[in-house]
Amino acid sequence: MELVRATNRSVRLRNRSALLSRIFLDGPLTRQDLVRGTGLSQPAVSNVVGDLIDEGLVMEAGAAESDGGRPSMMLRVAPRHAVVIGVDVGETRVRVELFDLTMTVLGSVEYPLEHNGTEPATVAGHVLAGIDRVLADSGIARSEVLGVGIGVSGVVEQGAHAIVDAQTLGWHRVPLQQLVAEGTDLPLHLDNGAKTLGQAEMWFGAGRGARHAVFALVGSGVGAAVVTNGVTYRGASSSAGEWGHTTLVYGGRPCRCGARGCLEAYVGAEAVIDRYREARRGRPVPGEDEESQLGALVAAAEKSETARRVLDETADYLGAGVANLINLFNPERVVLGGWAAMALGGLLPAIRVAAGRQALRAPYAQTTIELGRLGVDAVALGAATLPIARLLATGGIRR
Amino acid sequence: MELVRATNRSVRLRNRSALLSRIFLDGPLTRQDLVRGTGLSQPAVSNVVGDLIDEGLVMEAGAAESDGGRPSMMLRVAPRHAVVIGVDVGETRVRVELFDLTMTVLGSVEYPLEHNGTEPATVAGHVLAGIDRVLADSGIARSEVLGVGIGVSGVVEQGAHAIVDAQTLGWHRVPLQQLVAEGTDLPLHLDNGAKTLGQAEMWFGAGRGARHAVFALVGSGVGAAVVTNGVTYRGASSSAGEWGHTTLVYGGRPCRCGARGCLEAYVGAEAVIDRYREARRGRPVPGEDEESQLGALVAAAEKSETARRVLDETADYLGAGVANLINLFNPERVVLGGWAAMALGGLLPAIRVAAGRQALRAPYAQTTIELGRLGVDAVALGAATLPIARLLATGGIRR
DNA sequence: CGGCTTAATTAATGTCGTCATTAAAATGGT
DNA sequence: ACCATTTTAATGACGACATTAATTAAGCCG
Known part of the structure; x- marks a missing residue:
C-alpha cells in the first residue's frame, strides 16, 4: 500500500537512517555489529559511517575488546553534535529540560501554573523563558539546538501549526505552536504528553x-x-x-x-x-x-x-x-x-x-x-526525543 | 524505526510493487497516470511496466481517448494471469469462492455447518472439497491458482502454521492451516473473518x-x-x-x-x-x-x-x-x-x-x-485478497 | 618475530533511476 | 492531402549506490 517511489538516492537515505538509528538507540556499537544488525555489507557500513563521522554526527570512541585480530572501533553518537530541549506542559506546571544527544540532562527549570491561570499566552511565555534560561545557564548557543519538543496534557492536532485541546487547562483549539513560534525560530515539535511519555519509555524505559x-x-x-x-x-x-x-x-x-x-x-x-x-x-x-x-x-x-x-x-x-x-x-x-x-x-x-x-x-x-x-519526568524526556526522531528518520540530514 | 537495509535491487522491487498495486487497485490506468501518481519518471515507468507485461501480469487494453497526440495505452492486470480462492469459515457455513484477478466470481459453493458438528477436520474437509469443486466446475487447473485465503470467525494466530481459537465453534488452538495443508499444496493464508471483511471493504467498498x-x-x-x-x-x-x-x-x-x-x-x-x-x-x-x-x-x-x-x-x-x-x-x-x-x-x-x-x-x-x-459475502472476497496482497507486496514476484 | 585472526579499505562489477533526446502516433489547420 | 503540433513511448549517456573480492591494517599468541 506504500505508493512512495524509490530512487537510488533514497537507498542511501534509508541506510543512513537505519545505521544512525541503531547507533543512537543501541550504541555504542562497532561497524561489525552494524553489519550483523542491518545486513548491509562491510564496505557499505564503512562508507556511510565515514560520512556520518565527517559530518560530526558520529564519533569513534575507543577500541572494543579483542581476543586476537584487529580490534574494532566503538561508534557512538557525538553527544554534543547538537542539544535538544524537552518541555512538559502538565496540568500544574511547565517544565523545560535541556539534553545532549545522549539524553544527559544539561539543565532544567520549572514554572508552576496557577490552578486556573492557564492562559495559553502565559504558558507560551513560560516555554520561551525556559528555553532562554536553560541555554543561558549552560552556556550553550541557540544555534546548537536541534529542536524543541513540547508534550502537552491534551489533544494535539498535528498540522502546519499544531492545535491543542486541553480540557483540564480549559483550552479549546489553542494554536500553541504558533504562540511559541512567535518568540523563537527554533524547530518546534508538539505532541500529546501521553505520547511523548510513551516515546520515552519506548526508547529508554x-x-x-x-x-x-x-x-x-x-x-x-x-x-x-x-x-x-x-x-x-x-x-x-x-x-x-x-x-x-x-x-x-x-x-x-x-x-x-x-x-x-x-x-x-x-x-x-x-x-x-x-x-x-x-x-x-x-x-x-x-x-x-x-x-x-x-x-x-x-x-x-x-x-x-x-x-x-x-x-x-x-x-x-x-x-x-x-x-x-x-x-x-x-x-x-x-x-x-x-x-x-x-x-x-x-x-x-x-x-x-x-x-x-x-x-x-x-x-x-x-x-x-x-x-x-522513567518516573514522572518521562514526558519532558519524551518530548525531547521528537526532534531526535526526526533527525534519525532523515538519516541526520537536517531539514 | 525501520531497520531494514535498502539495496539497489530493492528499489526496483518497491517500484514494481507500487506500480502493480496502483494498476490493480485503481486500474485501468495509462503509463502517464502512473507517472503522475507515483512521481517516477516516464522511462522508469515504461521499463517496469515492460517487465510486468513480459511476465504476463499486466496487459495493454486498448488506447485511451486522445485529443491530439499519441494516445496512451490503458494498462490493466491480466485477469487470468492467475485465479484466487476465498473461503469464509463462518459460524453456520463454509463458503468457497473462486475469483479471477479482477475479483470477478468464477464459481462458488457452500457447505452448511451443523450447529454443533463443527469438528475442525470436517471444516478442513469442506474447504478442500470446495476448492476441488469450484476448480472442477470452472475447468481451471490447480496450477493457475495463486493461493487460497481463508477467513475464520475466530482469533487466528499467525505463524508458520496459523492456529485458530473460535469460541462459537468450540475451537481451542486448532491448527486449521495444517489440517488444510495436508490436503493441498496450494499456498494458504488464514486470517480472522472480521479482518478479511475489513480488507474487502478497504479495497472495494x-x-x-x-x-x-x-x-x-x-x-x-x-x-x-x-x-x-x-x-x-x-x-x-x-x-x-x-x-x-x-x-x-x-x-x-x-x-x-x-x-x-x-x-x-x-x-x-x-x-x-x-x-x-x-x-x-x-x-x-x-x-x-x-x-x-x-x-x-x-x-x-x-x-x-x-x-x-x-x-x-x-x-x-x-x-x-x-x-x-x-x-x-x-x-x-x-x-x-x-x-x-x-x-x-x-x-x-x-x-x-x-x-x-x-x-x-x-x-x-x-x-x-x-x-x-459489500454485503455478507465480503468475508470470502476479503479472504481472496490475501494472496493478492502478497503478490502486490512482492511486486508480482511469486514466492 | 612469524603465523593467525579480525577489522577496515580499495577496486571492480552490476543494478537502477534520471535527464535529455529521439521515434512514433494521433489531431487539426491550410 | 500534407505538414505543424502535441502527446506518448523508447533509447542512451550518466551518476548514485551497494555488492563481492581482494588488499591492507592492526592486533594476539607462542
Missing part, C-alpha cells in the same frame, strides 16, 4: 524492544499512547489513544467531558479522590492538592476498610480498562505511567488480576503489565 | 481511500478490524481488534467469554435476541434461527413498544461501543458490517447519535459512521 506496546498515563486525567509496529499511532487527526474517555460503565458516573461512565471518571486521580470522599459520606479528603490527597488515601488503606475498598475498586476499574486495551491492541506490553499510577503502584498485582478477569485469555497471556521505569 | 478505518463486524458475535496507515493492524499475536469482548457495562450481563459486561453480551445478535426475550418476560422470540429471530424483532418494532425499546437500547450500546473505537483509534471512517449489522441498518441514525454522545467531539467530528457496501 519499560518499552524497549517491544514492537507493540500501550502506555497508559494516569494523572488527574487519563490518557494512553499506543505504539504499533514500533511507531506511535496517531490516527486521522492525531487524537488516537483517548483511553480516558472510553465508556467502561455504561450510564455510570458523569465525566468532565460531558459523557457518562468514562474510565477517567473512575480511575483518574480526581475521580478516585471523589469516590473516596463519597465513601466517607462526604467528609473531605485531607491534603492540599490531589497528589497529597491521593497519598492520604493510599496511606489510610493500611487501616481503613473504606479506603481499601476504594482502592480495590480502582484496581478493578483500571484492570478492566487495561483489559480493553489488551483486547483491542494485543500489545506485548502494557506500561502504566503518570504520577497517579506511580502512587497507586501497590495496586499493580490487583490490576493484573482484574485485567485477567476481563481480557481474553490468549492476548492476556501474551502481554505483561508493568509500571513505567 | 466503504473503506476505499481511507488511511485509518475501523470495520465493525456484528453477527452472532462481534468483532472488528482496524486499518492503521492503510494496513490491517494485527498486534503482537494477531488478535488485535477483539472489540466484542471489551467491557462496556462494568459488572453487567455475563458473556460467553466468561467475563461480564462485554459489548458482545449486549449487541451480538444472540444477545439482542436474548434481551428481547427477557423484555417479553421470557416468551420465546419467533423464528427458526437467529437470522429470522432478529428479523422478527425488527419487524415487531413497527408496532411493539417493547421491541422498539430493545432496538433503541441496542443502538445506544452499539453507539457507545463505536464511540470507544473512535476515541481510541481516531479513524476517518467507521464501517459496520456483518449480517446482524445489515439487519439493524435502520438503527444507523440512532447509532450515530449515541456515538456522538459518548465520543469526544473532535475525533467524532472527523469520522463518518456508515454501513458496509
